[in-house]
Amino acid sequence: MKLNFSLIIPVYNRPKEIDELLSSLSKQTFSEAFEVLIIEDGSSEKSVLIVEKYQSQLNLKYFFKENTGAGASRNFGMQIASGNYFIVLDSDVIVPEQYLSEVSKTLEANYTDAFGGPDAAHKNFTVLQKAINYSMTSVLTTGGIRGKKKAVGKFQLRSFNFGISKTAFHKTQGFSKMKNGEDIDLTFRLWENNFETQLIDTAFVYHKRRSTIKQFYKQTFGFGTARPILNRKYPNTGKITYWFPSVFIVGLTISILLAIWGYLTLFSCYYLYFLALFFDSFIKNGLRVGFLSIITSLTQFLGYGLGFLKSQFFRKK
Known part of the structure; x- marks a missing residue:
């Protein structure tokens, strides 16, 4: 079967980021034709002028709709796309030149x-963006589950960079109305319908993510709240590892209290962990990113861990 790609990109008040993304898509080495659908999700800062800039370089289609959220906007794009294989990207990514070629080659x-x-982190990213990327992808923080084949079994899709066939979309009806964890929810429904997923580790994107610690905390808190909901919705998918960030935060709190009373053993374990994290990030990214990686990793654990506990024990019935 010949694959015809439709790229679906929802956007909300991010014209500058769409400019960077479309610029990167215009440089693809992929020789076949592909279409790009920009789904403007009720933005007040519209991207239509940016889209017009690239009309001569890309097969671009622009749609403005009322604000319904990213999941619904992705579904909207896939419903009207003309291709038989959809690739969904977040608006805050930059796509390497070989991206579509790698996807096509692997799927063939x-x-x-x-x-x-x-x-991955682009060389032009800010220090904070590089630190956030480290925290989200490092073996020392997430176990490397977000992008290393050796660290994953059946790969759970992430909405910032994934593809789905037209057949699978129509069978599953795409994204649910979940605000967080909607990509994992879609993954589980794909598996329930006997569709296979895979990680294409060469099809990476440069993901700018959130630009402040506060925004990053809010994002990871949302991830944490979603997981117990998914565990209840799909009982056979729960894992003990999902509790680790919450246990980490509770343990850190206890270690600080014990240290105040002169018991330093547990606190020393946390000290050694953050020291290892600093040196790992320092070696890979430099001194400033190394220091910031401690803050972003702690933010990630705190956000996810507290979100998980709130959803697990205090969710409204």
């Missing part, structure tokens, strides 16, 4: 009805 060799790709 090992076809699956859905795939996900990892993210």
Whole structure:
């Protein structure tokens, strides 16, 4: 089956980021034709002028709709797309030149009805963006589950960079109305309908993520609240590892209290962990990113851990 790609990109008040994304898509080495659908989700800062800039370079279609959220906007784009394989990207990513070629080559060799790709930090990212990327992808923080084949079993898709066939979309009806965790929810429904997923580790994107610590905390808190909901919705998918960030935060709190009373053993364990984290990030990214990685990793654990506990024990019935 010949694959015809439709790229679906929802956007909300991010014209500058759409400019960077479309610029990167215009440089693809992929030789086949592909279409790009920009779904403006009720933005007050519209991207229509940016889209017009690239009309001569890309097969671009622009749609403005009322604000219904990213999941519904992705579904809207896939419903009207003309291709038979959809690739969904967040508006805050930059796509390497070889991205579509890598996707096409992998799917030709090992076809699956859905795939996900990892993210990386671009050399031009800010120090904070590089630190956030480290925290979200490092083996020391997430176990490397967000982008290393050796660290994953059946790959759970992430909405910032994934693909799904037209057949699988129509069978699953795409994204649910969940505000957080909607990509994992879609993954589970794909598996329930016997569709296979895979990680294409060469199909990475540069993901700018949130630009402040406060925004990053809010994002990871949302991730944490989603997981117990998913565990209840799909009882056979729960894992003990999902509790680790919450246990980490509770343990850190206890270690600080014990240290005040002169018991330093547990606190020393946390000290050594953050020291290892600093040196790992320092070696990979430099001194400033190394220091900031401690803050972003703690923010990630705190956000996810507290969100998980709130959803697990205090969710409204």
